[in-house]
Amino acid sequence: MSAIIENTRNGALKRNLLRQMLQANVFKFGEFQLKSGQISPIYIDLRECFGHPQLAMLISEALSKQIESSGTEYSGVLGIPYAALPYASVAAAHFLKKPLLIVRKEAKSYGTKKLIEGLYKPNDCLVLIEDVVTTGGSILDVLRTLHAESLVATDVFCILDREQGGCQKLKDAGVNMHSLLDMNTVLTFLYSTGTITENQWHGIVKALNLEYSSPVKVDICLELENLSSLPYVDNIRSLLAEREALTDSPLNKKLVTLMRRKKSNLCLAIDYTTTDKVLQMIELAGPFVLAVKLHADAIRDFNEEFTSKLTTMANNMDFVIFEDRKFADTGNTTALQLTGIQKIAAWADVVTVHAVQGNDSIGGVFRKFVNDPSYRLKGILLIAQLSTKGSLTALNGYTESAVSIANDNRDVVSGFIAQTRVSACSDLLNWTPGINLDAKSDSVGQQWRGVDQAIDVQQNDIVIVGRGVTSSSEPVQQLKRYRQMAWDALTKNDTSIH
Numbered sequence: 001m002s003a004i005i006e007n008t009r010n011g012a013l014k015r016n017l018l019r020q021m022l023q024a025n026v027f028k029f030g031e032f033q034l035k036s037g038q039i040s041p042i043y044i045d046l047r048e049c050f051g052h053p054q055l056a057m058l059i060s061e062a063l064s065k066q067i068e069s070s071g072t073e074y075s076g077v078l079g080i081p082y083a084a085l086p087y088a089s090v091a092a093a094h095f096l097k098k099p100l101l102i103v104r105k106e107a108k109s110y111g112t113k114k115l116i117e118g119l120y121k122p123n124d125c126l127v128l129i130e131d132v133v134t135t136g137g138s139i140l141d142v143l144r145t146l147h148a149e150s151l152v153a154t155d156v157f158c159i160l161d162r163e164q165g166g167c168q169k170l171k172d173a174g175v176n177m178h179s180l181l182d183m184n185t186v187l188t189f190l191y192s193t194g195t196i197t198e199n200q201w202h203g204i205v206k207a208l209n210l211e212y213s214s215p216v217k218v219d220i221c222l223e224l225e226n227l228s229s230l231p232y233v234d235n236i237r238s239l240l241a242e243r244e245a246l247t248d249s250p251l252n253k254k255l256v257t258l259m260r261r262k263k264s265n266l267c268l269a270i271d272y273t274t275t276d277k278v279l280q281m282i283e284l285a286g287p288f289v290l291a292v293k294l295h296a297d298a299i300r301d302f303n304e305e306f307t308s309k310l311t312t313m314a315n316n317m318d319f320v321i322f323e324d325r326k327f328a329d330t331g332n333t334t335a336l337q338l339t340g341i342q343k344i345a346a347w348a349d350v351v352t353v354h355a356v357q358g359n360d361s362i363g364g365v366f367r368k369f370v371n372d373p374s375y376r377l378k379g380i381l382l383i384a385q386l387s388t389k390g391s392l393t394a395l396n397g398y399t400e401s402a403v404s405i406a407n408d409n410r411d412v413v414s415g416f417i418a419q420t421r422v423s424a425c426s427d428l429l430n431w432t433p434g435i436n437l438d439a440k441s442d443s444v445g446q447q448w449r450g451v452d453q454a455i456d457v458q459q460n461d462i463v464i465v466g467r468g469v470t471s472s473s474e475p476v477q478q479l480k481r482y483r484q485m486a487w488d489a490l491t492k493n494d495t496s497i498h
Protein backbone atom coordinates (compact mmCIF):
# COMPACT_ATOMS: atom_id res chain seq x y z
CA MET A 1 0.00 0.00 0.00
CA SER A 2 2.87 2.34 0.83
CA ALA A 3 3.74 2.44 -2.89
CA ILE A 4 0.80 4.68 -3.75
CA ILE A 5 1.59 7.27 -1.13
CA GLU A 6 5.31 7.48 -1.93
CA ASN A 7 6.40 10.87 -3.21
CA THR A 8 8.61 9.24 -5.83
CA ARG A 9 8.48 8.45 -9.53
CA ASN A 10 7.66 4.84 -8.65
CA GLY A 11 4.79 5.98 -6.44
CA ALA A 12 3.47 8.33 -9.14
CA LEU A 13 3.79 5.59 -11.76
CA LYS A 14 1.65 3.27 -9.64
CA ARG A 15 -0.92 5.98 -8.98
CA ASN A 16 -1.11 6.70 -12.72
CA LEU A 17 -1.53 3.00 -13.52
CA LEU A 18 -4.44 2.78 -11.11
CA ARG A 19 -6.02 6.02 -12.35
CA GLN A 20 -5.86 4.88 -15.97
CA MET A 21 -7.10 1.40 -15.09
CA LEU A 22 -10.10 2.92 -13.33
CA GLN A 23 -10.88 5.00 -16.41
CA ALA A 24 -10.47 1.93 -18.62
CA ASN A 25 -13.09 0.01 -16.63
CA VAL A 26 -10.59 -2.58 -15.38
CA PHE A 27 -12.26 -2.88 -11.94
CA LYS A 28 -15.63 -4.59 -12.15
CA PHE A 29 -17.98 -5.14 -9.23
CA GLY A 30 -20.69 -7.83 -8.96
CA GLU A 31 -20.47 -11.62 -8.60
CA PHE A 32 -17.72 -13.31 -10.58
CA GLN A 33 -16.51 -16.88 -10.60
CA LEU A 34 -12.69 -17.06 -10.65
CA LYS A 35 -10.64 -19.79 -12.41
CA SER A 36 -10.19 -21.41 -8.98
CA GLY A 37 -14.01 -21.68 -8.63
CA GLN A 38 -14.09 -19.02 -5.89
CA ILE A 39 -16.84 -16.38 -6.10
CA SER A 40 -15.43 -12.85 -6.02
CA PRO A 41 -17.29 -9.50 -5.67
CA ILE A 42 -14.50 -7.82 -7.65
CA TYR A 43 -13.05 -8.77 -11.03
CA ILE A 44 -9.86 -7.14 -12.22
CA ASP A 45 -9.97 -7.36 -15.98
CA LEU A 46 -6.58 -6.27 -17.30
CA ARG A 47 -7.66 -7.23 -20.83
CA GLU A 48 -9.55 -3.93 -20.84
CA CYS A 49 -6.13 -2.22 -20.96
CA PHE A 50 -5.54 -3.58 -24.51
CA GLY A 51 -8.05 -1.00 -25.76
CA HIS A 52 -6.00 1.89 -24.34
CA PRO A 53 -2.59 2.05 -26.04
CA GLN A 54 -1.16 4.62 -23.63
CA LEU A 55 -2.08 2.45 -20.65
CA ALA A 56 -0.81 -0.74 -22.31
CA MET A 57 2.52 1.01 -22.99
CA LEU A 58 2.72 2.31 -19.42
CA ILE A 59 2.16 -1.18 -18.02
CA SER A 60 4.79 -2.68 -20.34
CA GLU A 61 7.24 0.07 -19.42
CA ALA A 62 6.64 -0.40 -15.70
CA LEU A 63 7.15 -4.18 -16.00
CA SER A 64 10.34 -3.62 -18.01
CA LYS A 65 11.72 -1.18 -15.44
CA GLN A 66 10.96 -3.66 -12.68
CA ILE A 67 12.76 -6.42 -14.60
CA GLU A 68 15.78 -4.18 -15.15
CA SER A 69 16.02 -2.94 -11.60
CA SER A 70 15.66 -6.48 -10.18
CA GLY A 71 19.09 -7.29 -11.62
CA THR A 72 17.79 -10.66 -12.91
CA GLU A 73 20.02 -12.22 -15.57
CA TYR A 74 17.99 -13.55 -18.48
CA SER A 75 18.21 -14.16 -22.20
CA GLY A 76 14.55 -13.94 -23.19
CA VAL A 77 11.07 -12.87 -22.07
CA LEU A 78 8.19 -15.32 -21.95
CA GLY A 79 4.58 -14.17 -21.70
CA ILE A 80 2.15 -16.46 -19.88
CA PRO A 81 -0.76 -17.12 -22.29
CA TYR A 82 -2.92 -15.35 -23.12
CA ALA A 83 -3.61 -12.09 -21.27
CA ALA A 84 0.04 -11.29 -20.57
CA LEU A 85 1.17 -11.75 -24.19
CA PRO A 86 0.64 -8.13 -25.36
CA TYR A 87 2.61 -6.73 -22.39
CA ALA A 88 5.37 -9.32 -22.79
CA SER A 89 5.62 -8.50 -26.53
CA VAL A 90 5.93 -4.75 -25.99
CA ALA A 91 8.27 -5.16 -23.02
CA ALA A 92 10.57 -7.58 -24.86
CA ALA A 93 10.70 -5.88 -28.25
CA HIS A 94 10.36 -2.22 -27.35
CA PHE A 95 11.77 -1.67 -23.86
CA LEU A 96 14.09 -4.57 -23.04
CA LYS A 97 15.25 -5.40 -26.60
CA LYS A 98 15.27 -9.12 -25.81
CA PRO A 99 13.79 -12.10 -27.68
CA LEU A 100 10.13 -12.90 -26.97
CA LEU A 101 9.09 -16.50 -26.34
CA ILE A 102 5.61 -17.92 -26.33
CA VAL A 103 4.50 -21.15 -24.73
CA ARG A 104 1.52 -22.94 -26.22
CA LYS A 105 -1.25 -24.28 -24.04
CA GLU A 106 -1.42 -27.30 -26.29
CA ALA A 107 1.04 -28.58 -28.92
CA LYS A 108 0.16 -28.08 -32.58
CA SER A 109 -0.76 -31.29 -34.37
CA TYR A 110 1.15 -30.15 -37.50
CA GLY A 111 4.38 -28.40 -38.49
CA THR A 112 7.13 -28.31 -35.85
CA LYS A 113 4.72 -29.39 -33.09
CA LYS A 114 6.78 -27.22 -30.72
CA LEU A 115 5.28 -26.18 -27.37
CA ILE A 116 7.65 -23.24 -27.00
CA GLU A 117 8.06 -20.79 -29.87
CA GLY A 118 10.91 -18.32 -30.17
CA LEU A 119 14.69 -18.16 -30.04
CA TYR A 120 16.20 -20.26 -27.24
CA LYS A 121 18.65 -23.00 -26.42
CA PRO A 122 18.83 -25.48 -23.52
CA ASN A 123 19.67 -23.93 -20.10
CA ASP A 124 18.63 -20.44 -21.19
CA CYS A 125 17.15 -18.44 -18.32
CA LEU A 126 13.91 -16.59 -19.04
CA VAL A 127 11.91 -14.00 -17.18
CA LEU A 128 8.17 -14.64 -17.13
CA ILE A 129 5.48 -11.98 -17.49
CA GLU A 130 1.97 -12.61 -16.16
CA ASP A 131 -1.04 -10.29 -15.83
CA VAL A 132 -2.77 -11.40 -12.61
CA VAL A 133 -1.46 -13.97 -10.12
CA THR A 134 -4.10 -15.60 -7.91
CA THR A 135 -2.94 -19.11 -7.01
CA GLY A 136 0.08 -19.21 -9.31
CA GLY A 137 -1.35 -22.32 -11.06
CA SER A 138 -0.90 -21.06 -14.65
CA ILE A 139 2.72 -20.16 -13.98
CA LEU A 140 3.46 -23.55 -12.43
CA ASP A 141 2.01 -25.23 -15.56
CA VAL A 142 4.31 -23.12 -17.74
CA LEU A 143 7.31 -23.92 -15.53
CA ARG A 144 6.73 -27.65 -16.12
CA THR A 145 6.74 -27.10 -19.88
CA LEU A 146 9.91 -25.01 -19.66
CA HIS A 147 11.72 -27.59 -17.55
CA ALA A 148 10.83 -30.30 -20.05
CA GLU A 149 12.70 -28.21 -22.64
CA SER A 150 15.65 -27.62 -20.22
CA LEU A 151 14.77 -23.96 -19.84
CA VAL A 152 15.10 -22.09 -16.55
CA ALA A 153 12.96 -19.32 -15.03
CA THR A 154 13.83 -17.83 -11.66
CA ASP A 155 11.67 -14.70 -11.69
CA VAL A 156 8.13 -13.85 -12.69
CA PHE A 157 6.87 -10.28 -13.06
CA CYS A 158 3.15 -9.67 -12.82
CA ILE A 159 0.90 -6.64 -12.98
CA LEU A 160 -1.28 -7.64 -10.04
CA ASP A 161 -0.78 -9.99 -7.13
CA ARG A 162 -4.22 -10.86 -5.77
CA GLU A 163 -2.47 -11.98 -2.58
CA GLN A 164 -4.28 -15.31 -2.50
CA GLY A 165 -1.33 -17.63 -2.03
CA GLY A 166 0.30 -17.47 -5.47
CA CYS A 167 3.48 -15.78 -4.28
CA GLN A 168 4.18 -18.49 -1.66
CA LYS A 169 3.44 -21.36 -4.09
CA LEU A 170 5.89 -19.87 -6.59
CA LYS A 171 8.50 -19.37 -3.89
CA ASP A 172 8.14 -23.04 -2.94
CA ALA A 173 8.83 -23.86 -6.60
CA GLY A 174 12.01 -21.73 -6.49
CA VAL A 175 10.59 -18.72 -8.35
CA ASN A 176 10.64 -15.11 -7.11
CA MET A 177 7.48 -13.17 -7.79
CA HIS A 178 7.54 -9.39 -8.38
CA SER A 179 4.34 -7.41 -8.78
CA LEU A 180 3.53 -3.87 -9.87
CA LEU A 181 0.37 -3.78 -7.74
CA ASP A 182 -1.17 -5.92 -5.04
CA MET A 183 -4.77 -6.31 -3.94
CA ASN A 184 -4.27 -4.22 -0.80
CA THR A 185 -3.02 -1.30 -2.94
CA VAL A 186 -5.91 -1.65 -5.38
CA LEU A 187 -8.51 -1.70 -2.59
CA THR A 188 -6.87 1.27 -0.84
CA PHE A 189 -6.96 3.21 -4.11
CA LEU A 190 -10.58 2.29 -4.82
CA TYR A 191 -11.65 3.18 -1.28
CA SER A 192 -9.63 6.42 -1.13
CA THR A 193 -11.05 7.65 -4.43
CA GLY A 194 -14.62 6.86 -3.32
CA THR A 195 -15.00 4.12 -5.96
CA ILE A 196 -15.98 1.60 -3.27
CA THR A 197 -17.54 2.14 0.15
CA GLU A 198 -16.21 0.88 3.46
CA ASN A 199 -18.87 -1.89 3.38
CA GLN A 200 -17.78 -2.97 -0.09
CA TRP A 201 -14.15 -2.98 1.07
CA HIS A 202 -15.06 -5.33 3.95
CA GLY A 203 -17.20 -7.48 1.63
CA ILE A 204 -14.35 -7.98 -0.84
CA VAL A 205 -11.77 -8.68 1.88
CA LYS A 206 -14.08 -11.27 3.49
CA ALA A 207 -15.03 -12.97 0.22
CA LEU A 208 -11.41 -13.30 -0.84
CA ASN A 209 -10.20 -14.38 2.65
CA LEU A 210 -7.69 -11.55 2.71
CA GLU A 211 -6.00 -10.74 5.98
CA TYR A 212 -6.41 -6.95 5.99
CA SER A 213 -7.91 -5.45 9.14
CA SER A 214 -9.54 -2.16 8.14
CA PRO A 215 -9.59 0.18 5.13
CA VAL A 216 -7.05 3.00 4.99
CA LYS A 217 -7.92 6.30 3.32
CA VAL A 218 -5.00 8.04 1.62
CA ASP A 219 -4.89 11.43 -0.04
CA ILE A 220 -5.06 10.68 -3.76
CA CYS A 221 -6.76 12.53 -6.62
CA LEU A 222 -7.82 11.15 -9.99
CA GLU A 223 -5.78 13.60 -12.05
CA LEU A 224 -2.82 12.04 -13.87
CA GLU A 225 0.66 13.10 -12.69
CA ASN A 226 3.34 14.18 -15.17
CA LEU A 227 5.88 11.37 -14.80
CA SER A 228 8.49 13.15 -16.92
CA SER A 229 8.77 15.92 -14.33
CA LEU A 230 9.80 13.47 -11.60
CA PRO A 231 13.26 12.08 -10.84
CA TYR A 232 14.21 8.96 -12.78
CA VAL A 233 15.57 7.40 -9.60
CA ASP A 234 13.86 7.04 -6.26
CA ASN A 235 16.90 7.12 -4.01
CA ILE A 236 17.54 10.46 -2.40
CA ARG A 237 20.83 12.37 -2.76
CA SER A 238 23.59 11.33 -0.39
CA LEU A 239 25.22 13.85 1.96
CA LEU A 240 27.53 16.42 0.38
CA ALA A 241 30.43 15.32 2.57
CA GLU A 242 29.99 11.74 1.38
CA ARG A 243 29.78 12.87 -2.22
CA GLU A 244 32.96 14.88 -1.84
CA ALA A 245 34.78 11.84 -0.49
CA LEU A 246 33.21 9.42 -2.95
CA THR A 247 33.86 11.07 -6.29
CA ASP A 248 36.88 10.12 -8.40
CA SER A 249 36.38 13.11 -10.69
CA PRO A 250 38.76 15.99 -9.82
CA LEU A 251 36.21 18.42 -11.27
CA ASN A 252 33.38 17.17 -9.09
CA LYS A 253 35.62 17.07 -6.03
CA LYS A 254 36.42 20.72 -6.69
CA LEU A 255 32.75 21.55 -7.26
CA VAL A 256 31.53 19.87 -4.07
CA THR A 257 34.37 21.39 -2.02
CA LEU A 258 33.51 24.82 -3.45
CA MET A 259 29.82 24.27 -2.82
CA ARG A 260 30.45 23.55 0.84
CA ARG A 261 32.90 26.42 1.26
CA LYS A 262 30.85 29.07 -0.58
CA LYS A 263 27.50 27.65 0.54
CA SER A 264 26.37 27.90 -3.04
CA ASN A 265 24.95 25.54 -5.63
CA LEU A 266 24.15 28.43 -7.96
CA CYS A 267 25.47 28.68 -11.51
CA LEU A 268 24.91 32.03 -13.19
CA ALA A 269 24.19 31.96 -16.94
CA ILE A 270 25.56 35.25 -18.29
CA ASP A 271 24.12 35.58 -21.77
CA TYR A 272 25.44 39.08 -22.52
CA THR A 273 26.93 39.95 -25.88
CA THR A 274 29.96 42.08 -24.93
CA THR A 275 33.01 41.17 -22.91
CA ASP A 276 32.74 44.30 -20.75
CA LYS A 277 29.24 43.50 -19.61
CA VAL A 278 30.14 39.85 -18.93
CA LEU A 279 33.15 40.82 -16.84
CA GLN A 280 31.18 43.45 -14.89
CA MET A 281 28.53 40.87 -14.04
CA ILE A 282 31.19 38.35 -12.96
CA GLU A 283 32.67 41.01 -10.66
CA LEU A 284 29.28 41.22 -8.91
CA ALA A 285 28.44 37.53 -9.00
CA GLY A 286 31.81 35.96 -8.15
CA PRO A 287 31.33 35.75 -4.36
CA PHE A 288 27.89 34.13 -4.65
CA VAL A 289 28.27 31.53 -7.38
CA LEU A 290 29.70 28.09 -7.81
CA ALA A 291 30.01 28.48 -11.57
CA VAL A 292 29.65 31.03 -14.34
CA LYS A 293 28.13 29.75 -17.57
CA LEU A 294 28.84 31.41 -20.89
CA HIS A 295 27.93 31.12 -24.54
CA ALA A 296 31.25 32.27 -26.00
CA ASP A 297 29.82 32.39 -29.52
CA ALA A 298 27.21 34.94 -28.41
CA ILE A 299 29.90 37.41 -27.27
CA ARG A 300 30.52 39.75 -30.19
CA ASP A 301 33.97 41.00 -29.18
CA PHE A 302 35.20 37.68 -27.77
CA ASN A 303 39.03 37.67 -27.59
CA GLU A 304 41.99 36.22 -25.72
CA GLU A 305 42.31 39.17 -23.35
CA PHE A 306 38.79 38.34 -22.20
CA THR A 307 39.58 34.67 -21.51
CA SER A 308 42.74 35.67 -19.69
CA LYS A 309 40.74 38.02 -17.39
CA LEU A 310 38.04 35.38 -17.02
CA THR A 311 40.42 32.66 -15.84
CA THR A 312 42.14 35.06 -13.44
CA MET A 313 38.78 36.02 -11.93
CA ALA A 314 37.76 32.35 -11.65
CA ASN A 315 41.00 31.52 -9.86
CA ASN A 316 40.72 34.51 -7.52
CA MET A 317 37.00 34.30 -6.81
CA ASP A 318 36.81 30.51 -6.72
CA PHE A 319 34.25 29.61 -9.35
CA VAL A 320 34.17 27.15 -12.19
CA ILE A 321 34.04 28.30 -15.82
CA PHE A 322 31.31 26.55 -17.76
CA GLU A 323 31.11 27.00 -21.55
CA ASP A 324 27.68 25.88 -22.73
CA ARG A 325 28.87 24.96 -26.26
CA LYS A 326 26.64 21.88 -26.62
CA PHE A 327 29.03 19.91 -28.84
CA ALA A 328 27.17 17.54 -31.16
CA ASP A 329 29.36 16.41 -34.04
CA THR A 330 31.85 13.73 -35.00
CA GLY A 331 34.70 13.29 -32.52
CA ASN A 332 37.11 14.72 -35.08
CA THR A 333 35.09 17.92 -35.54
CA THR A 334 34.58 18.30 -31.79
CA ALA A 335 38.36 18.18 -31.26
CA LEU A 336 38.78 20.89 -33.92
CA GLN A 337 36.12 23.04 -32.26
CA LEU A 338 37.70 22.66 -28.81
CA THR A 339 40.99 24.06 -30.12
CA GLY A 340 39.55 26.36 -32.83
CA ILE A 341 39.24 30.14 -32.84
CA GLN A 342 37.84 30.34 -29.30
CA LYS A 343 40.32 27.81 -27.82
CA ILE A 344 37.56 26.55 -25.51
CA ALA A 345 39.60 23.68 -24.03
CA ALA A 346 42.19 26.19 -22.82
CA TRP A 347 39.90 28.27 -20.59
CA ALA A 348 36.72 26.31 -19.81
CA ASP A 349 36.64 23.90 -16.85
CA VAL A 350 33.53 22.14 -18.13
CA VAL A 351 31.51 22.09 -21.36
CA THR A 352 28.16 20.71 -22.41
CA VAL A 353 27.89 17.88 -24.91
CA HIS A 354 24.79 16.46 -26.60
CA ALA A 355 24.25 12.72 -26.42
CA VAL A 356 22.81 12.63 -29.92
CA GLN A 357 26.09 11.82 -31.72
CA GLY A 358 26.60 8.63 -29.70
CA ASN A 359 29.20 7.06 -27.46
CA ASP A 360 32.15 6.71 -29.83
CA SER A 361 32.14 10.39 -30.76
CA ILE A 362 32.18 11.49 -27.12
CA GLY A 363 34.40 9.46 -24.77
CA GLY A 364 37.56 9.22 -26.87
CA VAL A 365 37.82 12.85 -27.90
CA PHE A 366 37.10 14.41 -24.52
CA ARG A 367 39.30 11.90 -22.66
CA LYS A 368 42.28 13.20 -24.65
CA PHE A 369 41.66 16.80 -23.50
CA VAL A 370 40.64 16.04 -19.91
CA ASN A 371 43.79 13.97 -19.35
CA ASP A 372 46.11 16.57 -20.87
CA PRO A 373 47.24 19.03 -18.16
CA SER A 374 48.01 21.70 -20.76
CA TYR A 375 44.22 22.20 -21.14
CA ARG A 376 41.99 23.63 -18.42
CA LEU A 377 39.06 21.40 -19.44
CA LYS A 378 38.34 18.84 -16.71
CA GLY A 379 34.98 17.30 -17.56
CA ILE A 380 31.79 17.35 -19.58
CA LEU A 381 28.08 17.57 -18.83
CA LEU A 382 25.90 15.38 -21.00
CA ILE A 383 22.58 16.83 -22.04
CA ALA A 384 20.02 14.35 -20.80
CA GLN A 385 16.98 16.67 -20.83
CA LEU A 386 16.50 20.18 -22.19
CA SER A 387 14.24 22.73 -20.54
CA THR A 388 12.57 23.85 -23.75
CA LYS A 389 8.95 23.12 -24.61
CA GLY A 390 8.57 20.13 -26.94
CA SER A 391 12.24 19.17 -26.66
CA LEU A 392 13.06 15.88 -28.40
CA THR A 393 15.07 14.82 -25.35
CA ALA A 394 11.65 13.81 -23.97
CA LEU A 395 11.37 11.06 -26.60
CA ASN A 396 11.19 7.62 -25.12
CA GLY A 397 14.64 6.28 -24.28
CA TYR A 398 16.65 9.45 -25.02
CA THR A 399 17.46 10.36 -21.44
CA GLU A 400 18.24 6.74 -20.54
CA SER A 401 20.63 6.58 -23.51
CA ALA A 402 22.43 9.72 -22.31
CA VAL A 403 22.75 8.15 -18.86
CA SER A 404 24.15 5.00 -20.37
CA ILE A 405 26.79 7.02 -22.29
CA ALA A 406 27.72 8.67 -18.98
CA ASN A 407 28.05 5.28 -17.31
CA ASP A 408 30.41 4.14 -20.06
CA ASN A 409 32.58 7.28 -19.68
CA ARG A 410 32.66 7.99 -15.96
CA ASP A 411 36.23 9.35 -16.14
CA VAL A 412 35.10 12.14 -18.50
CA VAL A 413 31.43 12.79 -17.72
CA SER A 414 31.01 14.73 -14.51
CA GLY A 415 27.24 15.09 -14.67
CA PHE A 416 24.17 16.02 -16.64
CA ILE A 417 22.12 18.93 -17.85
CA ALA A 418 18.65 17.76 -16.92
CA GLN A 419 15.30 18.76 -15.54
CA THR A 420 15.05 15.91 -13.03
CA ARG A 421 17.61 13.67 -11.36
CA VAL A 422 18.44 11.11 -14.03
CA SER A 423 21.07 8.84 -12.51
CA ALA A 424 21.33 6.85 -9.32
CA CYS A 425 25.10 7.54 -9.16
CA SER A 426 25.33 10.27 -6.55
CA ASP A 427 28.80 11.36 -7.65
CA LEU A 428 27.39 12.50 -11.00
CA LEU A 429 26.05 16.03 -10.53
CA ASN A 430 22.69 17.13 -11.94
CA TRP A 431 22.83 20.72 -13.26
CA THR A 432 19.44 22.17 -14.07
CA PRO A 433 18.51 25.18 -16.22
CA GLY A 434 14.98 26.55 -16.61
CA ILE A 435 14.88 28.35 -13.24
CA ASN A 436 13.15 31.66 -12.61
CA LEU A 437 11.28 32.70 -9.50
CA ASP A 438 9.31 35.48 -11.21
CA ALA A 439 8.31 34.12 -14.64
CA LYS A 440 7.07 30.85 -16.12
CA SER A 441 8.20 31.10 -19.75
CA ASP A 442 9.62 33.38 -22.43
CA SER A 443 8.12 33.71 -25.91
CA VAL A 444 10.64 31.40 -27.61
CA GLY A 445 10.31 28.03 -25.92
CA GLN A 446 12.04 28.42 -22.55
CA GLN A 447 10.14 26.93 -19.58
CA TRP A 448 11.00 28.06 -16.06
CA ARG A 449 10.11 26.66 -12.65
CA GLY A 450 11.05 27.51 -9.09
CA VAL A 451 14.08 26.47 -7.06
CA ASP A 452 12.19 24.20 -4.63
CA GLN A 453 10.63 22.24 -7.47
CA ALA A 454 14.03 21.78 -9.12
CA ILE A 455 16.07 20.90 -6.03
CA ASP A 456 13.62 19.41 -3.58
CA VAL A 457 11.07 17.61 -5.78
CA GLN A 458 13.22 16.88 -8.83
CA GLN A 459 16.40 16.18 -6.84
CA ASN A 460 18.81 18.26 -8.95
CA ASP A 461 22.07 19.51 -7.41
CA ILE A 462 22.99 22.78 -9.12
CA VAL A 463 20.58 25.43 -10.41
CA ILE A 464 21.45 27.41 -13.54
CA VAL A 465 19.84 30.84 -13.37
CA GLY A 466 20.06 33.30 -16.27
CA ARG A 467 17.67 36.16 -16.86
CA GLY A 468 16.23 35.82 -13.35
CA VAL A 469 19.45 37.60 -12.34
CA THR A 470 20.92 39.12 -15.49
CA SER A 471 17.74 40.96 -16.56
CA SER A 472 17.10 42.31 -13.07
CA SER A 473 17.80 45.93 -12.15
CA GLU A 474 19.10 44.61 -8.81
CA PRO A 475 21.28 41.64 -9.75
CA VAL A 476 23.09 41.36 -6.42
CA GLN A 477 19.80 41.14 -4.55
CA GLN A 478 18.68 38.42 -6.95
CA LEU A 479 21.99 36.56 -6.67
CA LYS A 480 21.59 36.48 -2.88
CA ARG A 481 17.98 35.36 -3.20
CA TYR A 482 18.64 32.47 -5.62
CA ARG A 483 21.78 31.38 -3.81
CA GLN A 484 20.03 31.20 -0.44
CA MET A 485 16.96 29.37 -1.74
CA ALA A 486 18.98 26.84 -3.72
CA TRP A 487 21.39 26.17 -0.86
CA ASP A 488 18.58 25.79 1.70
CA ALA A 489 16.75 23.37 -0.60
CA LEU A 490 19.88 21.29 -1.26
CA THR A 491 21.02 21.04 2.34
CA LYS A 492 17.77 20.93 4.28
CA ASN A 493 18.23 17.24 5.16
CA ASP A 494 22.02 17.20 4.92
CA THR A 495 23.40 16.36 8.34
CA SER A 496 26.94 16.86 7.06
CA ILE A 497 26.15 20.58 6.74
CA HIS A 498 23.94 21.36 9.74
Ligand SMILES: O=c1ccn([C@@H]2O[C@H](COP(=O)(O)O)[C@@H](O)[C@H]2O)c(=O)[nH]1
Pocket residue numbers: 269271295324385386387388417433434435436446464465466467468
Ligand atom coordinates in the same frame (compact mmCIF):
# COMPACT_ATOMS: atom_id res chain seq x y z
O1 LIG B 1 17.98 22.82 -21.44
C1 LIG B 1 18.64 23.86 -21.39
C2 LIG B 1 20.01 23.89 -21.57
C3 LIG B 1 20.67 25.07 -21.43
N1 LIG B 1 20.01 26.20 -21.14
C4 LIG B 1 20.80 27.44 -20.99
O2 LIG B 1 20.66 27.91 -19.65
C5 LIG B 1 20.51 29.30 -19.63
C6 LIG B 1 19.15 29.65 -19.06
O3 LIG B 1 18.97 31.03 -19.01
P1 LIG B 1 17.53 31.69 -18.70
O4 LIG B 1 17.75 33.15 -18.90
O5 LIG B 1 17.21 31.33 -17.28
O6 LIG B 1 16.56 31.14 -19.68
C7 LIG B 1 20.71 29.78 -21.06
O7 LIG B 1 22.05 30.12 -21.21
C8 LIG B 1 20.40 28.55 -21.91
O8 LIG B 1 21.17 28.52 -23.08
C9 LIG B 1 18.67 26.18 -20.95
O9 LIG B 1 18.02 27.19 -20.65
N2 LIG B 1 18.00 24.99 -21.09
